[in-house]
Amino acid sequence: MKGVLVEDWKPFEQLTLGEVPEPEIGERQIRIQTRAAGISFATSLVVQGKYQRKPPLPFVPGTEVAGVVSEVGPGVKRFAVGDRVCAVIDWGGLAEQARAFEVNTFALPDRLDFTPAITFTNSYATSAAALTWRHLLDVQRGDWLLVHGAAGGVGIAAVEIGKILGATVIATAGSPSKLEVAREHGADHTIDYRQQDFREAVLALTDGRGVDKVYDPVGGEVFMQSLRCMAPEGRIMPVGFAGGQIQQIPANLLLVKNLTVCGVNMGYYIGWSPNDVRYEYEDRIRALMGQLFEWFEAGLIKPRIGATYPLAQFQKAMADVLERRAIGRIAITMG
Numbered sequence: 001m002k003g004v005l006v007e008d009w010k011p012f013e014q015l016t017l018g019e020v021p022e023p024e025i026g027e028r029q030i031r032i033q034t035r036a037a038g039i040s041f042a043t044s045l046v047v048q049g050k051y052q053r054k055p056p057l058p059f060v061p062g063t064e065v066a067g068v069v070s071e072v073g074p075g076v077k078r079f080a081v082g083d084r085v086c087a088v089i090d091w092g093g094l095a096e097q098a099r100a101f102e103v104n105t106f107a108l109p110d111r112l113d114f115t116p117a118i119t120f121t122n123s124y125a126t127s128a129a130a131l132t133w134r135h136l137l138d139v140q141r142g143d144w145l146l147v148h149g150a151a152g153g154v155g156i157a158a159v160e161i162g163k164i165l166g167a168t169v170i171a172t173a174g175s176p177s178k179l180e181v182a183r184e185h186g187a188d189h190t191i192d193y194r195q196q197d198f199r200e201a202v203l204a205l206t207d208g209r210g211v212d213k214v215y216d217p218v219g220g221e222v223f224m225q226s227l228r229c230m231a232p233e234g235r236i237m238p239v240g241f242a243g244g245q246i247q248q249i250p251a252n253l254l255l256v257k258n259l260t261v262c263g264v265n266m267g268y269y270i271g272w273s274p275n276d277v278r279y280e281y282e283d284r285i286r287a288l289m290g291q292l293f294e295w296f297e298a299g300l301i302k303p304r305i306g307a308t309y310p311l312a313q314f315q316k317a318m319a320d321v322l323e324r325r326a327i328g329r330i331a332i333t334m335g
Contacts, residue, residue: 001020001021001022002311003017003092003311004017004020004314005018005020005059006047006055006057006058006059009047010047012043012044012048013318017311020060022097023092023098025073026074027073028102029101030072030076030100031097032070032085032099033069033097034095034096034097035067035114036065036114036115036118036308036332037066037093037098038329038331039318039321040064040122040153042240043061044321047061059092060093060094061094062089062093062094062095062098063091063122064086064087064088064089064121064122065089065093066086066108066114067084067085078105078107079102084107084114085106085107086106086114086121087101087121088121088270089104093332094314094332096311101278103282104121106293115305115331115333116305118329119329121289122153122154122266123157124157125285125289125292126266128157128161128291129269129288130264131145131161131165131213132165132291133264137213139165142168143167144212145158145167145169146214146226146229147162147171147182147215148215148216149172149218149242150173150179150182151178151182151327152217152327154239155173155182156185157301159171159185160185162186169186169187169189171189171191172192172193172198173193174324177327181327199228199229202229203229210231210232211230211234212234212235214237215239217240217242219240219241219242219245219247223236223238227259232257233259234257234260235259235262236261236262237264238261242324269281303328304327305330306320306327306329307320307326307327308330308331309331309332310333310335317330
């Protein structure tokens, strides 16, 4: 089958498309005929060996797929051949077939097409966990929520879910067109961080009080300035470091304003930790995905695919991500 194979750690632009082995399936695993796959900034780190999780070489990159079940292994109870599904997988997404654990696979609503489905297992799941779980941001009705990178995949998801939960959402992005996207998905206020000091703008919008919750996929100086426009007892979450810098958090600011910093690594819940606890969290993750699909069917969330590329153009797709041209998510489609 056709796929992208990583035989040694290298930049994404040096990878090529070729013949790769079909995945073998085992106990409680399924084979998916892939129709669409997702790529992200994290994918570019994985292939270089710079991500916190390193698949064994050689491997096919990509962890988000949607398609049709073509084979089920022993012990599989939820799915049958022909079912439409999306899945988060350990690796293997950028190929014509993928192997998924049943525990990490989810039946698609009838109205959800394969391409937008790739947004659910990462972007929407991460944002939903971050905003709704009590030990994380736990967004409540009446909160002021600041969302950075609001035209990206997790950013759009956070804007939409924040509005569902009853928050007033302030969205930041780096161009008027991206701010328009944030407004289309429900943002109450938007700030172009290239034209305005977002810290001052946030304080002005909140009459000097600051925001209750911050969702930050950018990191670096954006995170640091966010700390300075938060309300007392606020919560802030770093979701990634798309800006290229990992910040050092000044504990004195947390102390004087009673702030909480929390993190979310969805990989832990889906089996990517060394001790693999995916089965311990199956009920929690299925409930999360079920809630997301309910919101989708109610028209409350609208997955946004900024561009699609055939598998043969996977390098162009990643260039969109790395050069920050992406609006929403970028999808790879299989012919």
